Amino acid sequence: MTMTPEEWQTACAGLAKADPVMGGLIERFVGSRLVTRGQPFETLLRAIVGQQISLKAADAIWGRLSALVRCDSPESVLIASGDSLRQTGLSARKVDYVQDLARHFVDGRIDPRAFARLSDEDITRELVAVRGIGRWTAEMFLIFHLVRPDVWAIDDIGLQRAVSELYLGGLRPTPAALREVGERWRPWRSVASWYLWRHVEPVEVVY
Numbered sequence: 001m002t003m004t005p006e007e008w009q010t011a012c013a014g015l016a017k018a019d020p021v022m023g024g025l026i027e028r029f030v031g032s033r034l035v036t037r038g039q040p041f042e043t044l045l046r047a048i049v050g051q052q053i054s055l056k057a058a059d060a061i062w063g064r065l066s067a068l069v070r071c072d073s074p075e076s077v078l079i080a081s082g083d084s085l086r087q088t089g090l091s092a093r094k095v096d097y098v099q100d101l102a103r104h105f106v107d108g109r110i111d112p113r114a115f116a117r118l119s120d121e122d123i124t125r126e127l128v129a130v131r132g133i134g135r136w137t138a139e140m141f142l143i144f145h146l147v148r149p150d151v152w153a154i155d156d157i158g159l160q161r162a163v164s165e166l167y168l169g170g171l172r173p174t175p176a177a178l179r180e181v182g183e184r185w186r187p188w189r190s191v192a193s194w195y196l197w198r199h200v201e202p203v204e205v206v207y
Helices: 005-018 020-028 040-049 055-068 074-079 082-086 092-106 112-117 120-128 135-144 157-167 175-183 189-200
Strands: none
Touching (some): 005 020, 005 189, 020 189, 040 055, 040 112, 055 082, 120 135, 135 189, 157 175, 157 189
16 A cells, blocks of 8 residues: 555654664654655656666656657557657667557556555566566565555665665675565565665655
8 A cells, every 4th residue: 555644654753763773864854755756657667768878868768758659648659659769769679668568558467556456566576577677667666656665675776785884884785684684674664765765865766
């Protein structure tokens, strides 16, 4: 379920009580809170567009893509030709990815109306079936779009850096170490992630 503002405050209070380091981060960034934006298809489309390129390049492509199609409409993406999509700056591979994403929405393999009754893992399985979407992208969708409370993305570089600096004395964390550290923040690991990201980059991330 998506977190309410009241639940966010409850999570912050619980995290601060259980972990003084996390409590310090929460106090440092008081008032910071994850807010979702956009439609499910648009959010995932933006994630694919931005893969492995700079933010500036991604914004430029997104602007051209938005002029070509309705980015909240999978049908609009499918109507557009592959050539016209490539002319926005998308690589041939990413054109394949965005078309596959659109087909998953149009034919119902991904149905956002069902998300409320699906577990995090069920949604992840649906999303990673799309070409170009891996587990990390699915986890970012769970956190930033659905605002699920207990997602712990151990492959995220920002989280790895924050855990290293704040909890491991600068040592690079192994996946096992990240899982172990994350256990202290259940059932609010998404909220903990938000504040760990603030430690690495004070500017709030929006997907």
